[in-house]
Amino acid sequence: MVRKLLVAFVALFILATPAFATRIKDLGAFQGVRQNQLVGYGIVVGLAGTGDDNLEYATQGMNGIAARFGLTLPPGVNPALKNAAAVMITAELPAFARPGQRVDITVSALGRARSLRGGTLVLTPLRGADNQIYAMAQGNLVVGGLGVSAQDGSQVSVNVPSAGRIPGGATVERAVDTGFATAPTLIFNLADADFTTAQRIADAINREHGQPIARAVDAVSIAIEAPQGAEVRATLMSRIENLSVEAADAPARVIVNARTGTVVINGAVRIGPAAVSHGRLTVAVSEDPRVSQPAPLSRGQTTVEQNSNIEINERRSPMFEMQPGASLSEIVRAVNAIGAAPSDLVAILEALKQAGALRAELVIL
Numbered sequence: 331m332v333r334k335l336l337v338a339f340v341a342l343f344i345l346a347t348p349a350f351a352t353r354i355k356d357l358g359a360f361q362g363v364r365q366n367q368l369v370g371y372g373i374v375v376g377l378a379g380t381g382d383d384n385l386e387y388a389t390q391g392m393n394g395i396a397a398r399f400g401l402t403l404p405p406g407v408n409p410a411l412k413n414a415a416a417v418m419i420t421a422e423l424p425a426f427a428r429p430g431q432r433v434d435i436t437v438s439a440l441g442r443a444r445s446l447r448g449g450t451l452v453l454t455p456l457r458g459a460d461n462q463i464y465a466m467a468q469g470n471l472v473v474g475g476l477g478v479s480a481q482d483g484s485q486v487s488v489n490v491p492s493a494g495r496i497p498g499g500a501t502v503e504r505a506v507d508t509g510f511a512t513a514p515t516l517i518f519n520l521a522d523a524d525f526t527t528a529q530r531i532a533d534a535i536n537r538e539h540g541q542p543i544a545r546a547v548d549a550v551s552i553a554i555e556a557p558q559g560a561e562v563r564a565t566l567m568s569r570i571e572n573l574s575v576e577a578a579d580a581p582a583r584v585i586v587n588a589r590t591g592t593v594v595i596n597g598a599v600r601i602g603p604a605a606v607s608h609g610r611l612t613v614a615v616s617e618d619p620r621v622s623q624p625a626p627l628s629r630g631q632t633t634v635e636q637n638s639n640i641e642i643n644e645r646r647s648p649m650f651e652m653q654p655g656a657s658l659s660e661i662v663r664a665v666n667a668i669g670a671a672p673s674d675l676v677a678i679l680e681a682l683k684q685a686g687a688l689r690a691e692l693v694i695l
Contacts, residue, residue, distance in 0.1 A: 354518070354531055355571035361517035361551075362508040363425045368464055368500075370419040372454030374437065374471065380445040380491075381415040415443035419467050421456055421500050428505050432498035435467050445491035447473040456500055467500040511560035515553045516567065523549040526578035534575045582690035586676050589695070593675050604687035 373392055374381075392414055421435040437451055449471050456465040473494035510516065520528060528546040535544035535554060543555045554570070556563050582598040620635040682688040 351574040352577050353571065354534070354573050354575060357522075357527065357531070357575075357577060358518055358520040358550075360510065360567060361519055362510050362513070365422040365424055366458055366464075366506055368421045368423055368456040368458055370454045370456040370467060371440075372417055372419055372437075372467070373414055373452050374417050374439075374443075374446055374449035375414045375452060376448060376450045377413045377415060377443070377446065378448055379412045380443060380447070381412045382441040382443050383412045415446060415449065416440040417443075417446070417451070419451070419454055419456060419500075421465065421467070423458070423464055423502065423506060425506070425508060427502045429502050431502045433465065433500050433502065435496050435499040437471055437494050437496065437499075439492040443492055445473070446471050446494050447491055449473075449494075451496060451499065458506075462504065464504045464506070465500040465502050467496070469496040469499040471496055510567075511563060512558065516556050516563065517547075518552045518554065518570070520550050520552075522580075524578050525549045527575070528552055530575045530578070531573075534573050535570055538569065538573055583693060584679055584688070584690050585693050585695065586679070587695045588676070591676075593679070595690075599688070599690040601682065602687040602689060604682060604685060 416439075417437050418440050419435050419437050421433050423433060427433065435456075437446065439446055451468055451471065453466060453468045455463045456467055458464050471494035473491055518531065520531075525546070525548075528549055528551070532544040532546045532552050535552070536542050545553055547553050554566075556566050579598050580596055582600065583596055584599060585594040586592075622633045622635055624631060679688060679692060683690075683692045
């Protein structure tokens with residue numbers, strides 16, 4: 331009797347446990363809590379003769395840098411900048427970054443510079459989409475590529491020497507206001523739109539707090555009522571992110587990459603009743619010309635006799651039947667039974683879709 335009760339308790343526990351529970355933080359992100367892109371234009375100096383060499387905007391950039399220190403070049407003087415290069419600097423400003431923090435930057439050559447190895451980026455402002463300065467960049471580049479050229483024109487290049495990175499090369503000068511501390515409500519946005527998942531997240535938040543503070547606005551957004559204040563909302567967001575919910579099943583979808591022959595079928599795909607037969611016809615044409623020589627002293631001419639061989643080979647595959655509601659494992663088993671190649675599988679899936687037996691979205695990349 332005790333054993334039966336134990337088995338029943340274990341069965342109920344298994345049924346009550348979500349099959350694929352996922353943390354809310356892995357399903358999306360809070361609105362406004364995101365990275366912001368920064369970009370800047372600057373000059374890299376200290377190159378070993380691999381710079382832009384008289385490129386117009388590189389010369390203008392160097393003139394601007396020299397003007398900061400009160401140095402003005404005479405009119406008409408155009409320095410040969412083999413040791414300098416004009417570059418573009420890109421970076422991503424993390425959410426809640428504060429002044430004084432450092433972020434990594436990527437430096438890429440803009441002109442004819444062959445390599446940035448050994449260069450130093452001169453102090454450069456980084457601007458956001460609103461054209462405001464949010465960081466200042468400067469430092470020595472780390473370049474993973476290598477480029478070498480000889481006087482005879484031969485060149486050897488390893489990776490891409492015209493781009494590099496500076497770890498911690500920019501200092502944050504201005505913080506981005508996310509608005510999460512003062513906004514009327516917190517908005518959680520799903521990475522993939524789904525009404526069922528949005529409603530399940532709202533229900534999980536309401537169960538956790540014992541009151542209806544969350545509601546699904548649409549298939550992507552969940553609005554959460556929260557008190558004002560950064561500290562209170564930070565605590566609330568931390569609790570919400572670590573809740574686990576059972577995400578809704580993805581729509582039935584078959585992904586076909588026609589270039590690589592890759593076929594991916596998710597577990598929601600079902601096949602209606604259908605019978606499939608797939609064969610391959612191969613036609614081979616070979617030429618075996620024969621040379622005919624005349625008899626001695628016959629004054630004949632040598633001729634070539636054409637001899638063509640045509641061979642037709644048809645590989646016959648038995649017809650197999652797809653049962654109603656066939657699962658992914660049954661589809662794979664049936665396809666493997668006839669030895670279909672990826673290209674053959676694509677043809678079979680397209681035919682099933684046209685016949686109305688494939689209950690899934692067929693996506694061709």
